[in-house]
Amino acid sequence: MIEIKNLWAKIEDKGILKGINLTINKGEVHAIMGPNGSGKSTLAQILAGRETYEVTEGSVTFKGKDLLDMDPEIRAREGIFMAFQYPVEIPGVSCTYFLKSALNGIRDHKGQPPLDAMEFLAMIREKMDLLGIDQNLINRAVNEGFSGGEKKRNEIFQMQVLNPDLAILDETDSGLDIDALKVVASGVTQFKNSEKSVIVVTHYQRLLDYITPDFIHVLYNGRIVKSGGKELAHELEDQGYDRIKNEADSALPVEESIA
Amino acid sequence: MKSDHEFLSHIQNEYDKLYKSNSAPEWLTKVRARGIASLHQSGLPTNLDEEWRFFNFPSIYGNEFSIPDGTLGVTVTKAEIEKYTLKNTDAYLLVFLNGRFRKDLSDVETDEKNFKFCTLSSLSTAGRLPFDNLLVKHIGLENNPFTELNSALLTDGAYLAIPDDMRLAKPVHILHLTTGSEKLAVSPRNIIAIGENCHATILESYVGDCADYFSNSVTEIVVGESSIANHYKLQKESDSAVHVGTVYAYQHKGSQFTSCTIAVGSKVNRNNVHVFLSDENIECTLNGLYLGNGKQLIDNRTRIDHAKPNCRSWEVFKGILDDNSSGVFNGKIYVHQDAQKTDAKQTNRVLLLSDDAKINTKPELEIFADDVKCTHGATVGQLDGEAMFYLRSRGIDYKSAYAILTKAFAADVIDTISIKSLKEEVYALLG
Ligand SMILES: Nc1ncnc2c1ncn2[C@@H]1O[C@H](COP(=O)(O)OP(=O)(O)O)[C@@H](O)[C@H]1O
């Protein structure tokens, strides 16, 4: 599905990603964990096409194509979806209009005719019911005045409607109470199948109790410092990140650990 | 480059040539004479005048515009007019070509009782002086030399007198078209007198398809007691034109006036809007939307006078400026001593789409009553990069995302437009 090779990225001369290697196959769920500030969101945003980060080295191949060469909208149309850690409020733009434009943009790219208002509403109605999303919510402006939980649920709702091949969920679990977490998790479970891949970025292993990952990677200081199976989550839960941090820090080249 | 004085002598020459020996009706001759005399007295403004600091005067004074004598034999067909008229909307239509009424291009058939369309020129035989009742002086408005210039060169315009208790079934569309190969100065004047308990919607649009010209329009609107009036002005002059447009509105007791000034065309544009709330329980919504690109200058000056207690005014002006365009917003709210319990709110928001676009914004509150609620706010911002990325990351292309965000920015102004097709037309200007 996606192959990330030696990816380096910076923002305003500050190096953030320092050689990420990650391969994800069809049907796999990968979790990326790690302490705050390690670069998890940076990686997610770069995959979605955020131009504020500068990729200085490396390559990303998505379904055989050069991903880094594509505009964000082309990535979305090719099948990438990133659920934002902090979904953006867009006053004046209704959720329905936004989602219909997005879906028809993707359909157009695939050579499918646009859905008319009726077809569109019928299709989203079903997904709304599944996620317990209220009609009022989608008549409102995108994320405007939404509670934290509503925002996150809206991200998962969009994922379901747009139906990507690779979903990247950036801390979609944070700030959710247990019921909301279950809703989000079931949304992901419904979405996932042998043709789709998911990257779950999370801080806690909580979500991983509901969405079982095939692999877990620990990102620290712009590098994947440890990878393993789902048991790694429990190990991290018990020991925290300190041991991994210490190990990684002592393994750094001298000048960088001093800096 | 010519000075304001040289331009004024040029105007005087044109005036002498066309109007001196002209057998215009008495009232018109008087209005013109009064206009030119006041101009000489006050002089034309320059950038030294505080109210005109940012205006581009060479675009006017540097040209020897000629005053159209008749419609200059220009032929325009009804089919050609269609691109300027409202789509799928039944409206009364008054077309003025180079400042003259063209009945053949208009659509003024009405079976509404007691309601007739009139033009200023057709008032000639009646010998009445409509201006004496309505003219800006009566309202005690600020002296504006461009209004005097309009009077001095006055040829024609719409004159609508809407009798008491009339609800107009259709909007009235007053269309001023400037065309031909000459560098013209046109001076459209519209007078709209709305009686008591009326309901009327009026659109004035200014369009052109010739090169350099100078359109200096004045519209006077009186909204009678307890009447509801919607007024829209769409300025879509040609790219190289100069448009100075002034709208005066005078509201009587309990009336509701909603106005939206939309400025898109011309290279240099000044919009003056002045509303006078003369009595109690009046509501006024004064909106504006200005869209600049290239090297356009759009200079807005508004004034709302609260003269009596218990009135409310809401003013929202929004600007979207791209390329090297610049905008000015100067909005004054004047609360007279008597006007207790005034509730006035003014907002100017500007979206700068390029690093080279500029805005000068200055609110002015002059409050002489003590129990009032007056607020104003101005914001200047760029297109939200985060929102752009959010939309694009969902599969919406750059151009559409841009259009979605600019439309959302302008939506609260555009949504106050009650003519559906006009609303759609304005949205379409944003992509
Ligand atoms: N727009 C930005 N400008 C400056 N620094 C940034 C920006 N985005 C992220 N960073 C920095 O990059 C590092 C990684 O951030 P982020 O990717 O958000 O980490 P995580 O998601 O793992 O918490 C942090 O040190 C953060 O301060």
Ligand SMILES: [Mg+2]
């Ligand atoms: Mg993060």
